[in-house]
Amino acid sequence: MQVYLFGGHVTSWKNELGEELLFLSSKNTFKPPKAIRGGIPICFPQFGNTGSLEQHGFARNRFWSVDPDPPPFPSNTSSRAFVDLILGHSEEDAKIWPHRYECRLRVALGPGGDLMLTSRIRNTNTDGKSFTFTFAYHTYFFVTDISEVRVEGLETLDYLDNLKNRERFTEQGDAITFESEVDKVYLSTPTKIAILDHERKRTFVLRKDGLPDAVVWNPWDKKAKAMSDFGDDEYKYMLCVEAACVEKPITLKPGEEWRGRLEISAVPSSYCSGQLDPRRVLFTG
Numbered sequence: 001m002q003v004y005l006f007g008g009h010v011t012s013w014k015n016e017l018g019e020e021l022l023f024l025s026s027k028n029t030f031k032p033p034k035a036i037r038g039g040i041p042i043c044f045p046q047f048g049n050t051g052s053l054e055q056h057g058f059a060r061n062r063f064w065s066v067d068p069d070p071p072p073f074p075s076n077t078s079s080r081a082f083v084d085l086i087l088g089h090s091e092e093d094a095k096i097w098p099h100r101y102e103c104r105l106r107v108a109l110g111p112g113g114d115l116m117l118t119s120r121i122r123n124t125n126t127d128g129k130s131f132t133f134t135f136a137y138h139t140y141f142f143v144t145d146i147s148e149v150r151v152e153g154l155e156t157l158d159y160l161d162n163l164k165n166r167e168r169f170t171e172q173g174d175a176i177t178f179e180s181e182v183d184k185v186y187l188s189t190p191t192k193i194a195i196l197d198h199e200r201k202r203t204f205v206l207r208k209d210g211l212p213d214a215v216v217w218n219p220w221d222k223k224a225k226a227m228s229d230f231g232d233d234e235y236k237y238m239l240c241v242e243a244a245c246v247e248k249p250i251t252l253k254p255g256e257e258w259r260g261r262l263e264i265s266a267v268p269s270s271y272c273s274g275q276l277d278p279r280r281v282l283f284t285g
């Protein structure tokens with residue numbers, strides 16, 4: 001596991017065989033304030049370009065620090081290793097987002113090698129003002145061949161299509177596969193989503209809490225060429241499935257705290273396929 005203070009950004013997560021599980025672009029410049037392309041960018045206090053701030057907010061473009069005194073975590077969270085990071089308000093950011101806040105992030109490795117990210121955002125305004133935000137873990141999964149990948153758990157859900165002015169549609173009833181650019185915000189999804197990498201017989205299982213939505217993104221070839229920090233054919237080896245809170249922004253009064261948790265495990269595919277879609281379970285008996 002590798003985490004940068006810049007952006008509070010996880011850039012590497014490997015399995016017990018030392019195989020990398022997250023995609024990180026070979027075209028990264030690692031020159032702040034430019035966000036890191038790949039890994040797990042934190043989108044806060046704004047997801048996408050839905051508000052007045054820069055795309056995906058500013059948390060991914062700021063230097064976080066190691067949290068010297070994180071509030072206690074519920075005792076039932078066992079982890080092999082973890083780090084606590086914190087990002088707080090600054091005079092600079094107050095000019096664009098006039099709020100006092102504490103954004104804490106614990107990045108942990110579970111006993112089985114699962115990756116767990118827990119964010120705790122507290123409103124520390126002293127002027128009695130509430131604030132509202134959207135949020136996402138913009139996770140880039142490393143896949144063997146995007147055309148052989150399928151996502152289960154989002155069937156029949158409504159989504160906002162970012163390629164069609166955020167118009168609302170309903171997804172078809174089958175697992176999602178990829179043959180062109182996709183940029184969709186799935187609404188009120190199940191807490192469990194699976195990404196099946198057929199070639200590698202590997203399944204990523206995402207479990208999320210406090211993050212009702214899920215964004216699915218692959219830039220495909222044209223957008224890939226247009227991004228300076230992304231290789232022309234790198235779209236073949238990545239898929240973003242982002243645990244998010246987009247449709248219903250979160251509002252916190254002073255003193256209130258929000259928590260958003262993501263747990264990712266990478267398991268052999270035979271373990272998972274079809275277990276997420278109740279109809280499939282029915283059929284496969």
Ligand code: TA6
Binds near residue numbers: 048162217242
């Ligand atoms: O999460 C999907 C998305 O919002 C896409 O619209 C695309 O812009 C992607 O994020 C990457 O955004 P970035 O600002 O990192 O280039």
